[in-house]
Amino acid sequence: MTTAPAPLADLDTEALRAAHAEFARAYDELKASGLALDITRGKPSAEQLDLSNDLLHLPDGAYRDAAGTDLRNYGGPNGLPELRAIFADALRVPVAQLLALGNSSLTVMHDTVAQALLHGVPGGELPWGHQSISFLCPVPGYDRHFTICERFGIRMIAVPMNDDGPDIATIETLLATDDSIKGMWCVPVYSNPSGAVYSEEVARALVSLPAAADFRLFWDNAYVVHHLSDERPEPIDILALAAEAGNPDRPLIFASTSKVTFPGAGVAFIGASEANIAWFQRNSAAQSIGPDKLNQLRHVQLLRDQDGLAAHMEKHRAILEPKFAAVDEAFRARLEPWGAGAWNAPHGGYFVSLDVLDGCAKRAVQLAKEAGIAVTPAGATFPYGEDPRDANIRIAPTFPPLAELRTALDGLCTAILLAETEALLAERN
Amino acid sequence: MTTAPAPLADLDTEALRAAHAEFARAYDELKASGLALDITRGKPSAEQLDLSNDLLHLPDGAYRDAAGTDLRNYGGPNGLPELRAIFADALRVPVAQLLALGNSSLTVMHDTVAQALLHGVPGGELPWGHQSISFLCPVPGYDRHFTICERFGIRMIAVPMNDDGPDIATIETLLATDDSIKGMWCVPVYSNPSGAVYSEEVARALVSLPAAADFRLFWDNAYVVHHLSDERPEPIDILALAAEAGNPDRPLIFASTSKVTFPGAGVAFIGASEANIAWFQRNSAAQSIGPDKLNQLRHVQLLRDQDGLAAHMEKHRAILEPKFAAVDEAFRARLEPWGAGAWNAPHGGYFVSLDVLDGCAKRAVQLAKEAGIAVTPAGATFPYGEDPRDANIRIAPTFPPLAELRTALDGLCTAILLAETEALLAERN
Numbered sequence: 016m017t018t019a020p021a022p023l024a025d026l027d028t029e030a031l032r033a034a035h036a037e038f039a040r041a042y043d044e045l046k047a048s049g050l051a052l053d054i055t056r057g058k059p060s061a062e063q064l065d066l067s068n069d070l071l072h073l074p075d076g077a078y079r080d081a082a083g084t085d086l087r088n089y090g091g092p093n094g095l096p097e098l099r100a101i102f103a104d105a106l107r108v109p110v111a112q113l114l115a116l117g118n119s120s121l122t123v124m125h126d127t128v129a130q131a132l133l134h135g136v137p138g139g140e141l142p143w144g145h146q147s148i149s150f151l152c153p154v155p156g157y158d159r160h161f162t163i164c165e166r167f168g169i170r171m172i173a174v175p176m177n178d179d180g181p182d183i184a185t186i187e188t189l190l191a192t193d194d195s196i197k198g199m200w201c202v203p204v205y206s207n208p209s210g211a212v213y214s215e216e217v218a219r220a221l222v223s224l225p226a227a228a229d230f231r232l233f234w235d236n237a238y239v240v241h242h243l244s245d246e247r248p249e250p251i252d253i254l255a256l257a258a259e260a261g262n263p264d265r266p267l268i269f270a271s272t273s274k275v276t277f278p279g280a281g282v283a284f285i286g287a288s289e290a291n292i293a294w295f296q297r298n299s300a301a302q303s304i305g306p307d308k309l310n311q312l313r314h315v316q317l318l319r320d321q322d323g324l325a326a327h328m329e330k331h332r333a334i335l336e337p338k339f340a341a342v343d344e345a346f347r348a349r350l351e352p353w354g355a356g357a358w359n360a361p362h363g364g365y366f367v368s369l370d371v372l373d374g375c376a377k378r379a380v381q382l383a384k385e386a387g388i389a390v391t392p393a394g395a396t397f398p399y400g401e402d403p404r405d406a407n408i409r410i411a412p413t414f415p416p417l418a419e420l421r422t423a424l425d426g427l428c429t430a431i432l433l434a435e436t437e438a439l440l441a442e443r444n
Numbered sequence: 445m446t447t448a449p450a451p452l453a454d455l456d457t458e459a460l461r462a463a464h465a466e467f468a469r470a471y472d473e474l475k476a477s478g479l480a481l482d483i484t485r486g487k488p489s490a491e492q493l494d495l496s497n498d499l500l501h502l503p504d505g506a507y508r509d510a511a512g513t514d515l516r517n518y519g520g521p522n523g524l525p526e527l528r529a530i531f532a533d534a535l536r537v538p539v540a541q542l543l544a545l546g547n548s549s550l551t552v553m554h555d556t557v558a559q560a561l562l563h564g565v566p567g568g569e570l571p572w573g574h575q576s577i578s579f580l581c582p583v584p585g586y587d588r589h590f591t592i593c594e595r596f597g598i599r600m601i602a603v604p605m606n607d608d609g610p611d612i613a614t615i616e617t618l619l620a621t622d623d624s625i626k627g628m629w630c631v632p633v634y635s636n637p638s639g640a641v642y643s644e645e646v647a648r649a650l651v652s653l654p655a656a657a658d659f660r661l662f663w664d665n666a667y668v669v670h671h672l673s674d675e676r677p678e679p680i681d682i683l684a685l686a687a688e689a690g691n692p693d694r695p696l697i698f699a700s701t702s703k704v705t706f707p708g709a710g711v712a713f714i715g716a717s718e719a720n721i722a723w724f725q726r727n728s729a730a731q732s733i734g735p736d737k738l739n740q741l742r743h744v745q746l747l748r749d750q751d752g753l754a755a756h757m758e759k760h761r762a763i764l765e766p767k768f769a770a771v772d773e774a775f776r777a778r779l780e781p782w783g784a785g786a787w788n789a790p791h792g793g794y795f796v797s798l799d800v801l802d803g804c805a806k807r808a809v810q811l812a813k814e815a816g817i818a819v820t821p822a823g824a825t826f827p828y829g830e831d832p833r834d835a836n837i838r839i840a841p842t843f844p845p846l847a848e849l850r851t852a853l854d855g856l857c858t859a860i861l862l863a864e865t866e867a868l869l870a871e872r873n
Contacts, residue, residue, distance in 0.1 A: 056518070058517055058518055059517065061514060064507075064514070064516040064517060067516075068505070068507075070738075071503055071504065071505050071506070071507060071738070072501045072502075072504055072505060073501075074500055075500065075501055076497070076500050076501060077500070078493075078497075078500060085490060085493070085708075086708050086709075087493040087496075087706040087707070087708050087709065088487055088488065088490075088493060088706070088707050088708050089485070089487055089702075089707040089708060090708070091708070117546050117547055117736070118546055118732075118734075118735060118736045119732055119733060119734075121731065121732060121733060122731050122732045125730055125731040125732075126555075126731070129558050129559075129562060130558075132562060133558060133561060133562070133573065133596060144562065144573065159730075159733075162729075162730050163730050163731075165730075166727070166730040167562065167730075273518075277516040277517070277738065278516070278517050278518040278733070279514075279515050279516050279517050279518060279519070279520070279734060279736065279737045279738060280515075280516065280736045280737065280738040280739060281736075298595070300591075301554055301588075301591045301592050301594075301595040301596075302550065302551050302554040302555070302592075303547075303548055303550060303551050303554075304548060304550060304588075304707070305547075305708060306547060307546070307547045307708065307709045307710075307736060307739065308708045308709065309499075309500070309706065309708060309709040310709060310736065310739065
């Protein structure tokens with residue numbers, strides 16, 4: 016007997032039991048099939064990495080920048096102007112205020128927080144570390160942002176995300192009543208994991224709301240060129256908006272080539288006001304005699320200019336679009352008929368955010384894991400790993416080949432349906 | 445009339461005036477010759493960089509390590525085991541306790557101090573930043589070490605250097621009477637700039653003397669494979685000595701490929717006890733998803749194994765030995781007859797340390813600069829840039845071609861002799 020799909024919560028107990036039995040049987044088969052699949056992290060696939068394989072023999076004997084400097088030697092702390100020029104337009108930062116650094120924007124964000132703790136930031140009276148401080152954390156959000164706060168003992172305050180960015184009314188109230196708030200994590204374009212794009216209205220509010228002089232937006236523009244459709248957001252010039260609002264030093268813009276070329280050998284960027292960049296340079300003068308400039312030269316040779324960058328990202332899109340479509344298809348086919356989940360179909364970025372029935376995310380992820388399907392731990396998208404509703408699951412569809420992804424998604428759906436029927440039955444007992 | 449060379453201080457006033465006139469005339473000629481030479485920094489020459497030009501097309505399509513991992517992607521925070529194995533023997537650190545990281549050991553040292561300030565180190569009760577702390581600084585020493593302390597407000601206590609390392613009696617007294625001392629900068633092999641090599645006796649004392657549980661030796665082994673002669677120091681296994689002395693966590697070992705391959709695109713290393721490495725890994729887990737692993741693969745392919753590393757360093761020696769000989773020759777010819785300076789002829793490393801007459805270093809460097817010869821600012825080898833005797837000048841002979849170096853050294857000698865006769869005459873007025 017097959018149970019006819021209907022929202023699980025609407026089923027009478029007998030039908031729910033039948034559905035549960037069906038999902039349990041499907042789950043047993045899944046487990047018996049001995050899968051070993053991984054959709055935990057936002058990693059590019061091997062096919063995507065192949066797009067940048069020219070880097071593996073570049074710079075092909077060359078070692079000078081356009082100004083004739085020998086890039087093999089010490090120096091050049093700001094990074095190659097040619098590379099900064101390629102990314103300046105997409106990031107809406109003047110080349111002079113955009114620095115190209117070493118591998119990984121995570122490192123630059125971490126180090127910026129560390130320097131703020133030790134030295135304070137322009138406009139602040141004290142180092143952040145001389146007081147108890149807090150960060151605003153739109154949720155669901157990026158677990159590695161939260162790890163930085165946790166490691167440094169920075170209190171995290173969750174803020175709900177809407178379709179156009181974090182909830183401004185909540186932020187306004189928090190900023191007005193809690194002067195320990197010194198920072199806020201923002202992924203303004205194709206948020207991790209909700210895919211939301213901040214509207215200009217939200218961005219304008221974030222740079223305008225009254226806040227401490229040393230309050231900083233950590234504007235992690237990780238996915239600004241990572242489109243999955245032709246529907247593209249108008250780039251937001253956050254530095255100009257901040258200057259207009261009289262708070263030019265509020266945004267710190269971060270980005271990297273991690274998901275453009277090679278995550279294992281990339282270039283990170285920081286952009287900000289002149290005062291913030293001078294502060295960053297003063298800090299890094301004690302830390303480094305310059306980033307890996309040859310790797311920056313490789314990137315200049317590979318990407319050439321901003322059109323080259325755009326063309327390169329179209330190749331990523333061609334690989335990724337079918338994978339994101341597969342997520343949507345799987346959830347439409349398996350979850351929607353049972354009213355078993357709500358998810359987004361993002362226009363870019365690396366994730367799909369799925370909400371299952373409250374209280375079922377952890378159990379579903381555990382069931383999937385026991386069946387050989389590794390999914391980002393439930394709760395990871397919330398500060399301290401604690402999703403108060405236990406509902407959110409982050410789907411990272413980019414890494415596995417399409418066929419494996421489909422198998423993993425189907426198995427995950429089975430795990431979710433089983434977890435949900437278990438929970439609903441338990442409620443009725 | 446030419447003044448006959450004799451120690452300047454022994455000349456009668458008339459002879460001194462004649463010598464001064466002679467040096468002043470030579471200096472005017474020097475100035476008129478319009479030089480633009482630079483011996484300020486310990487930079488490898490273009491000829492040395494050429495030794496590693498294979499890196500400019502490596503890894504030549506390859507992107508997997510020996511274990512088959514795709515190095516283009518995220519991960520691998522400890523660095524390539526193959527590369528760590530090449531340096532493990534020279535650094536006397538077991539591969540498991542030696543991490544290969546990104547460009548520049550300066551960054552790793554800086555970040556280690558920052559993490560100690562924010563979190564404390566194993567064995568410590570408080571983060572270093574919760575108290576006023578001090579570092580022991582053997583002098584003359586490396587200015588960038590001192591800059592890290594200065595930037596973080598760490599008090600620096602100068603300690604005299606002997607031929608076999610820093611003065612242990614001074615250190616013993618300081619450690620016994622000042623519990624704010626949490627760190628000490630050490631360049632154990634071919635010290636910057638004195639060229640001194642720490643004896644095993646000194647090393648043993650440094651890991652044995654009673655000190656705070658969170659006292660750390662910053663064992664910057666920057667020049668451990670940078671020999672200039674066949675007379676090579678027996679490598680010191682500082683981790684084993686520290687363990688024997690019951691202080692296994694005291695040394696933190698740093699090194700890099702900056703002066704092995706390319707300073708602008710290198711690999712840094714940290715080695716330490718298991719407890720320290722676990723501490724470092726816990727910190728860097730929040731900071732990075734892994735170093736540039738492709739650059740590490742390039743280095744493995746270039747250097748191959750520890751014999752390959754040794755052979756590569758012999759090529760550097762062949763280029764550098766004549767330059768260090770030129771320094772010795774110039775000072776013997778121009779300074780020695782007048783008793784105008786004392787210097788060392790190091791068996792390795794990147795510097796010669798020259799002591800001129802007390803009170804004359806700043807003036808000599810200034811005169812050289814005005815004649816178009818840039819020398820490391822006098823005082824740079826001391827904490828806060830203050831050489832109490834104003835006597836020490838760091839000579840960095842590696843970067844310029846040999847002919848330019850000879851010209852720069854000759855001009856510098858003229859500037860020194862002029863500064864010294866000026867000073868001696870002023871004393872007699």
